[in-house]
Amino acid sequence: MTKPSESIRWFEQLSNRDVPLVGGKNASLGEMIGALKAEGIRVPDGFATTAAAFRHFLEANRLEERIREHLAAFQRGAKSLHATGEAIRRLIRRGDWPEEIAAAIGAAYRELGRRCGAEELDVAVRSSATAEDLPDASFAGQQETFLNIGGEPELLEACRRCYASLFTDRAIAYRENQGFDHLQVALSVGVQKMVRADKAGAGVMFSIDTETGFPRVVVIDAAWGLGENVVQGAVSPDSYTVFKPLLAEPALSPILRKKLGGKEKKLVYARSAGQTTRNAETSARERNSFVLGDEEILQLARWAVIIEAHYGRPMDMEWAKDGETGELFIVQARPETVQSRKQAGVLKSYSLKQQGELLLSGLAIGEGIAAGRVQVIKSASEIERFEPGSILVTGMTDPDWVPIMKKAAGIVTDHGGRTSHAAIVSRELGIAAVIGTERGTSELKDGQEVTLSCAEGEQGRIYAGLLEFEQSEVNLEELPEIRTRIMLNIASPAAAFRWWRLPCRGIGLARMEFIINNLIQAHPMALLNYDQLEDKEARRRIRELTRHYPDKSEYFVDQLAQGIATIAASQYPEPVIVRMSDFKTNEYAELIGGRQFEFAEENPMLGFRGASRYYSERYRAGFALECAAIKRVREKIGLANLVVMIPFCRTLKEADRVLEVLAEEGLVRGRNGLEIYVMVEIPANVVLAEQFAERFDGFSIGSNDLTQLTLGVDRDSALLRELFDERDPAVKSLIRQAIRAANQTGTKIGICGQAPSDYPDFAAFLVEEGIDSISLNPDSVIGVIRRVAEVER
CATH class of the missing domain: 3.30.470.20 (ATP-grasp fold, B domain)
Incomplete structure (x- = not known):
């Protein structure tokens, strides 16, 4: 017989050493109350039933032998998983509570009510299996939770239903796969004061x-x-x-x-x-x-x-806010079991080798690619018809879906976020998934061939057809050490975190115009002059984009700051060089509302772009918004590793005017460690390199524009493509001069152009000339590091 004291443990009596007694969830709640309350972390009070109470319940109702019989029938194929689970759960739900355990639960519930000042307290009743939430035995949503439970009869029924949930179909299948003895696992029930979320x-x-x-x-x-x-x-x-x-x-x-x-x-x-x-x-x-x-x-x-x-590992937590008190609480904490167990020194990457028609997009889960035939399944009652190797398309998943998720080539859902059941399980299974497409079940059809790509940043994309793709794997620990600083070219904030494992030391080029084009979409002057916009459709689209912002210019600053901050954080505290906007007039005109503020130019590549816009009355107010975003990232968010870079600065006089405008906007060179660089992409920047060095902290060579202007070749001309070559002797001569001038004046110099990413021999030339840093596209880093190591030796 189980004594009352053996049936119940208050959370404050528990720690992580008590997993065998009360399971992972409840042990963790006790650990946090005992160890972290002093740190200000709030965890709702409560108690747990013990594994001994569960075993006594089975024993008192003589259930163990009958459960084993049902499981044996399932294991020899005489009974289906569903029939087995239903039969065992029915046995447990019909069981009677041993008097002493029921009394102990009731007494603890009344005491919890007294502690919380409520006669009939609303509680959350959560399952906590004794083999659950261990690093090698974790899966999302194995057992049940019941919320807003009030009164002893309802509490005892909820506890009994938690016991039964130890034998849900998904839990039985999981233990079979993991090799656990079903009756070696016990179930503890956590009873916790409800947070009025x-x-x-x-x-x-x-x-x-x-x-x-x-x-x-x-x-x-x-x-x-x-x-x-x-x-x-x-x-x-x-x-x-x-x-x-x-x-x-x-x-x-x-x-x-x-x-x-x-x-x-x-x-x-x-x-x-x-x-x-x-x-x-x-x-x-x-x-x-x-x-x-x-x-x-x-x-x-x-x-x-x-x-x-405290736990010494990445954690997965659930939180709740009480709407009556305004207080925040942590209601669960367990180890994160996917990313934290990946091999740190190995970088896997996937890339599409073909283009396809984009059908839908959502959140990318994982970084893989999957291709197959669509199978739309809208209800868990239909999962028996799922064909292994298909792309599962559904509204959302819960733990009942796990058996077929394991068989899917990829997963698409209409709803959900990064921490939804579908996302968590897809990660644990290593399956590419696109979550929250909104229209997956209505747009995609059974039998349709599609490719899911999660290898293009945080946006997961679904393409028509079975596209070719490749997977590569590199052991980063085997790469040689080099002296030359290798940096990254990053266009998209969504991609910034993907490459944190690469052995790079900063970002040599983050393009502000990419963030404006993709995240903001609207012309800054159209936002500033919204009431004067003549284009009704542009007004409508801007109104929709900025609906959460009373001030439309704040939309621009906030979205730009978030994009830049994400990029800057990915390499902190190494330098992250953000180039101020470098759209041409025809590109600016394509932004929402942009046509009213731009004009047609015969040659936009050599027209009103870069530095010339920043002090012009035509764009000065728009540039002020760019500066405000930079200030917010450096001063409010705190990413002081952010370096400002000025593109297409034609003359020394223009350099002085831009620096004056930056200072007027609170971006003073040297203040709070602010460094300002200039692009070297015009021959004049090389000819007058020593004078430019007096004004700027660093140079970054833009080899594409420098080649275009040195050779007089339009880089976008198909007829002249063979003439456009960054390795031309004239271009290399200018680059050599720029590096030498920088070294003589003690000015930092790097390159952010495409050439070293495309041509390893060009990277070797740069190292031989004494360049400080080379900024590369992520997919070029490994090859260039190996080539640079050869040159440095």
Whole structure:
């Protein structure tokens, strides 16, 4: 017989040593209450039933032998998985509580109510298996959770249903695959004071980037209402990314990114037809508002760092906000089990070898590519018809889908975020998935051949047809050490974290115009002069883009700052060189609302571009917005490794005017360590290199434009393609002069042009001439490092 004291443990009595007693989830809750409460981390109070109580329940109802019989029938093929699970769960749900265990649960529940000042306390009832949440035995959503449980009879029923959930079809299949003895695993039930997130919001948080393994960020997903919708992927949540190394600075706000999710519905309390929760539609205001304020985002991120440091590994956490008190709580914490177990020294990369028609896009999960025939399955009741090797397309998944997810070549869902069930399981299985497409089940058809690409940044893309792709693997630990600084060319913030494992020391070129074109889409002058816009369609599109921003210019600054900050964080504290916008007039005109503020030029390549725009009254106010974004990244977010670079600066007088404008906007060379570089892409920059060096902290050679202007060849002309060659002796002579002038004046010099990425021999020439750094496209880094090592030897 089990004594009452053996049936119940209060969370404060537990630690991580008690996994065999109360399972991983409950042991972790006790660990945090005992070890981290002093650090300010709030965990709701509660208690756990023990593994001994579970075994006594089985023994008192004489269930163990009958369960073994059902499992044996399944193992020899005499009974299906579904029939086996249903039969065992029915046995447990019909079991009677041993009197002493029921009394112990009731007494603990009443005591919890007294502690919380409530006669009939609302509680969350969570399952915690004794083999769960271990680094080698983890899977999303193995057992059940029941929310808004009130009163002893309802609590005992919820506990019994938790016991039964140890034998869900998915749990049985998982233990079979992992080789666990089903009856060696016990079930503990955690009973925890409800956080009234139904009146606020909740979500999931990781102390590592879940897609790339970049270890220096916290990723938070948030939705209105109770957190189950986020975990299950039933909604598209808000997503926040926070940079960990700067969280200790109270004056900074190192939020790299805030992305508004659709948050189509929220899980709230219910008391009808036997239900304790129900989904309600969110209001337009809720859908268009962030769940968390900046201070709340930072508080959760700081907690994530503390929890990670305590456990000594990346963590997967669930949080909730109480709508009655405004307080934040951590309600679960367990080890992250995918990225943290990857081999750190090995870099796998995938690339498409063909172009295809883009059908849909969503969040990319993983970095792989998959191709196959579509199979649309809208309900778990249809999963028996799934054909292995197909691309599974569905609205969302829950743990019942795991058996067929394992058989899928790739996965597409309509709903969900990075921390949804579909995303977590796809990562654990190593399957490419595109999550939250919104229209996957309606646009894609059974039998349709498609290719899923998660190898192009955070946007996952679904292309028509079976496209060719390749996979490569490099052991980074085998690469030689070199003296020359190797940096990266990064266009997209979404791609920045993908390459953190490469042995690079900074970013030599981040193109601001790429961020403007892809993230912002609108012309800055159109945002500043919205009320004067003549194009009605442009007004409509800008109104839609900026609907969350009362000030349309703030939209530009905020989105640009987020994009730049993400890139700068990826290599912090190494230098990250951001080139100010370098659109040509015809390219600026293509931005939303741009035609009203641009004019036609015969030769835009040699026209109103680069430095000449920044001090011109035609664009001066737009440049001020660019400067405001740079200031925000350096001073508010705190990424002081950001270096400003001026493109296409034709004369010394122009250099002086641009530096004056930068200073007027608060970007003073040398203040707070600010460095300002200039592109070397016009022969005049080489001829007057010593004088340019007096004005700037560094040079970056743009070999494409320098070649064009040295040889007088339009680089986009198909007829003259054979003449355009960065390795031409005249071009190399200018580059040699620039490097020597920089070295003589003690000015840093690098190259961010395409040539060293394309031609290893050109990279060798640069090293021989004494260049400080070479900035490369990511796919060229490995080959160039090997070539540079040969030259340096």
